[in-house]
Amino acid sequence: MQQDNETPTDRSYPVFLFHIDSRCIHGQIVAGWGIREKIVRLVLASDEVAADEWERNQYLSSAGRELETCVLSIAGAVARLRELRDGRKTMLITSSPADALRILVAGIRPEEITIGNLEPGSGKRQLSPTVFIDRADRDALRKIIGLGIRIVIKPLPNSVPIPVAELLEAD
Secondary structure, three states, X not given: OOOOOOOOOOOOOOEEEEEEEOOOOOHHHHHHHHHOXXXXXXXXXXXXXXXXXXXXXXXXXXXXXXXXXXXXXXXXXXXXXXXXXXXXXXXXXXXXXXXXXXXXXXXXXXXXXXXXXXXOOOOOEEXXXXXXXXXXXXXXXXXXXXXXXXXXXXXXXXXXXXXXXXXXXXX
16 A cells, blocks of 8 residues: 555665566576575566466476565556565566566666566567567667666676666667
């Protein structure tokens, strides 16, 4: 619930890291980010995964028992993040720039979003060794940057961050 003294763009939500990765929850997330950055909670925000019991259970089991993990729709994740005020480090994961933009429009506003991997596919062009985007991805990324959110490609915590804005300018 939103309190009277909060704005829809309150940056005090417990999102320690907002990460886009088309693979969602996998070893680099659990070991690379989770353990290294001492994250205790993963929130996977995806309408598609939340609606598919088998896929949801696969991601929940991938996270292991060390991390409190939930798989929620975009709206469910936004609502859950608004409820959390316990100060525990949380990683929010989406599988696409479009889903990330929906979360931002709903009022969850981190200072930075990292991108780990966006898989290659038809109509996609390579932005970095791990990130391939199509027109819809590019448009969503530009809108996110327009909201004042810094986006960097950073597959692991020790990776050198690559600013997406600079790559899109060259596009």
